[in-house]
Amino acid sequence: MVSFYLARLAVVASAFLAFARVNSAPTNVTAFEGLGQQARDILARATPAAPHWVAYGDKFVSGVTGPPPVSSVKGFNVFILSFLLVEGAWDKGAFEWTSLSTSDRATIKAQYAAAGIKLMVSAFGSSDVPTSSGVDPIAMATTMANWVVQYGLDGIDVDYEDFGAFNAGDGKAEAWLISFTTQLRTILPQGQYIITHAPVAPWFSPNKWGGGGYLRVHQSVGNLIDWYNVQYYNQGTSEYTTCANLLTTSSSTWPGSAVFQIGASGVPLSKIVIGKPAGTGDGNSGFMDASTLGTCVAQAKNQGWTGGAMVWQWPDAATSWIQTVRASSWPV
Numbered sequence: 001m002v003s004f005y006l007a008r009l010a011v012v013a014s015a016f017l018a019f020a021r022v023n024s025a026p027t028n029v030t031a032f033e034g035l036g037q038q039a040r041d042i043l044a045r046a047t048p049a050a051p052h053w054v055a056y057g058d059k060f061v062s063g064v065t066g067p068p069p070v071s072s073v074k075g076f077n078v079f080i081l082s083f084l085l086v087e088g089a090w091d092k093g094a095f096e097w098t099s100l101s102t103s104d105r106a107t108i109k110a111q112y113a114a115a116g117i118k119l120m121v122s123a124f125g126s127s128d129v130p131t132s133s134g135v136d137p138i139a140m141a142t143t144m145a146n147w148v149v150q151y152g153l154d155g156i157d158v159d160y161e162d163f164g165a166f167n168a169g170d171g172k173a174e175a176w177l178i179s180f181t182t183q184l185r186t187i188l189p190q191g192q193y194i195i196t197h198a199p200v201a202p203w204f205s206p207n208k209w210g211g212g213g214y215l216r217v218h219q220s221v222g223n224l225i226d227w228y229n230v231q232y233y234n235q236g237t238s239e240y241t242t243c244a245n246l247l248t249t250s251s252s253t254w255p256g257s258a259v260f261q262i263g264a265s266g267v268p269l270s271k272i273v274i275g276k277p278a279g280t281g282d283g284n285s286g287f288m289d290a291s292t293l294g295t296c297v298a299q300a301k302n303q304g305w306t307g308g309a310m311v312w313q314w315p316d317a318a319t320s321w322i323q324t325v326r327a328s329s330w331p332v
Contacts (some may be wrong), residue, residue, distance in 0.1 A: 001056065001058070001082065001122075001125050001126060001159055001161070001198070001231070001312050001313070046191060046192070047155075047190075047191060047194050047226050048077055048078070048116075048118060050227070050270040050271075050306040050307055050308060051270075051273075051306050051307060051308030051309075051330055052077065052078055052227055052273050052307065052308035052310075053075060053076045053077050053078065053308050053309060053310075053322055053325075053326065054076065054077075054078040054079075054080060054196075054229055054273060054275075054308065054309070054310035054311070055073055055076045055078070055079050055080070055310070055311050055313065055314045055317060055322070056079075056080045056082050056122060056310070056311070056312050056313045056314070057079065057080070057081060057082060057092075057093055057313055057314040057315075058082035058083065058091065058092050058093055058125075058313055059092070059313060059314070059315065059316075060092065061315055065096050065099065065100065066081075066093075066096045066097050066099075066100050066104075066105075066108060067079055067081065067093075067097075067108055067112065067119060068314055068315065068318075070111050070112060070115045070117065071319070072314070072315065072318045072319055073117060073314065073318065073319065073322075074115070074319045074322075074332065075319050075322035075323050075326060075332040076117060076322050077116055077117055077118065078117065078118045078120060078194075079112070079117055079118070079119055079120070079314070080093075080120045080121065080122045080157050081093030081094050081096075081097055081119070081120070081121045081122065081153075082094070082121075082122045082125060082159075082313075083121075083122050083123065083124060083125040083127065083128075083159065084121045084122065084123045084124075084144055084147060084156070085123075085124065085125075085127055085128055086124070086128045086130055086133070086135055086140065089147065091125070091127065093121065093122075094121050097121070097151060097153075098151065105151070105152060106152070109152055118154040118155065118194060119153055119154055120153055120154050120155045120156060120157055120194060120196070121147075121148060121151075121153055121156055121157070122156070122157040122158075122159045122198065123144055123156055123157065123158050123159060123160075124158070124159050124160055124161060124162075125159045125161060126161050128161075128162075129161075129162040129163075129164060129165065130160070130162060130176065130180075131162045131165035131172055131173050131176040132162050132164050132165045137176045137177075137179040137180035137183065138179060138180075138183045140180065141179075141180045141181075141182075141183035141184045141187075142183060142187065144156060144184070145183070145184050145186075145187035145188050146187060148188060148193065149187065149188070154193065154194050155188065155193045155194025155195055155196070155226075156184065156188065156193075156194075156195060156196075157195075157196045157197070157198055157229060158177070158180070158181065158184075158195070158196070158197045158198065159197075159198040159229075160173075160177060160197070160198075160199070161200075162176075166203065166209065166211070166213075168210070168211075169209060169210020169211055170210060170211060171210065171211030171212065171216075172211065173211060174209075174211040174212055174213070174214075174216045174217055174220075175211070177197075177217050177221075178216075178217060178220045178221050181195065181197075181217075181221040181224055181225060182221055182224065184224075185221075185224045190224065190226075194226050195224060195225055195226055196225065196226055196227050196228065196229055197214075197217070197225055197228050197229070198228070198229040198230070198231060198275065198310075199214045199217075199228060199230060199231065200230075200231045200234070200235060201230050201231060201232050201235060201239075201240065201250070201254065201257040201258075201262075202235055202253075202254035202257050204230070204256065204257050204261075204262045204265065204267070205250075205254050205255050205256050205257045206255070206256045206265055208254075208255070208256075214228075215265055215266070215267075218266065218267055219266070222267065222271075225271070226271070227270070227271040227272075227273050227307065227308075228267070228271055228272055228273060229273050229275050229310040230259075230262075230272060230273060230274065230275050230310075231275045231312075232246060232274055232275055232276060232286055233275065233276055233277050233283040233284070233285060233286025233287065233312075234283050234284045234285055234286060235254060235285065235286060236251070236253060236254075236285055236286075237285045238251070238285075239251055239253070239254065239285065239286060240258075240286050241285075241286060241287075241288065243292075243295060243296040243299055245258060246258060246259065246274070246288075246296055247259045247260055247296060247299060247300050247303075247305075248260050248261070249261070259272050259274065259300060259305060259307070260300075260303065260305070263305070269304060269305040269306060269307060270305075270306045270307055271307065272305070272307040273307045273308045273309060273310045274293070274296070274297070274300075274307065274308070274309045274310065275309070275310035275311070275312065276288055276293055276309065276310070276311055276312075277311070277312050277313075278311050278312065278313060278314075278316035278317035278321060279316045279317075281316070282312050282313055282316055283312065290317075290320075290321050290324035290325050291324055293309065293325050294324055294325045294326065294327055294328050294329070295328065297309060297325060297326070297328070297329045298328035298329040301329045301330075309322075309325050309326075
């Protein structure tokens with residue numbers, strides 16, 4: 001995913017350190033009555049069951065600072081701010097979240113919780129190549145996990161796009177991801193915080209990657225990852241553009257990377273979320289209009305899949321987009 005890269009100003013960075021920790025705001029859910037605030041916070045952050053309907057946001061929109069109004073993302077149950085970078089919360093979504101006042105963050109978080117929408121942050125994106133740059137995975141995971149806790153979010157998405165490290169085939173990319181994910185979970189306990197990954201679909205192709213690819217990552221730490229926001233786009237003009245090559249039989253270029261093929265490789269179908277660009281301007285290839293994607297989602301559901309759909313990005317995809325995608329499967 002391509003990020004909107006903000007200027008990295010050290011003077012602004014020092015100001016961020018002054019923000020106090022923000023706890024998740026309480027929600028008006030009857031089931032929470034009689035519980036203490038800490039218990040309420042944990043339940044409010046708890047990982048939702050599949051299907052997962054996920055939207056990322058990284059565009060400047062006039063009049064909107066931070067997450068969009070809840071009314072414009074109705075039908076989604078996860079919204080992800082982009083991006084938390086190696087050097088800090090410099091990219092649009094993460095930066096704006098820190099720029100809001102404590103009370104504004106609490107109000108927004110309460111609105112999202114009341115609507116059943118988890119609010120997360122995504123790490124890295126296309127701006128960072130942490131393995132190639134020699135970033136320590138344990139230290140980086142510690143910093144980012146503590147940021148999630150400090151700013152009261154529901155979890156973190158790992159949008160690792162260090163293609164150079166992955167393509168090297170020496171296993172360093174996979175090892176980095178495994179260490180990073182393991183450390184995230186030591187600070188963000190399962191059931192209390194969400195951890196997702198957003199790999200490109202070809203990284204699940206068996207016997208394609210010298211280091212084992214994302215199948216190795218899944219085999220090692222898949223139990224620590226709540227689901228995968230799989231990027232079924234930007235992988236070639238004819239890749240993943242029909243229900244057949246998206247769901248059941250991918251091309252010979254990226255063999256074994258369609259949804260049910262990844263499932264056959266050992267990844268639970270409930271963890272495979274189909275990611276698509278909202279429009280042709282949001283990705284280089286792999287675009288499907290919402291109606292066609294909705295047809296594929298319905299077909300997959302009829303075959304036992306429950307993962308859900310992800311889109312890059314709001315506001316190009318908003319309530320009407322997700323309503324169309326879900327219309328024939330899990331209607332809003």
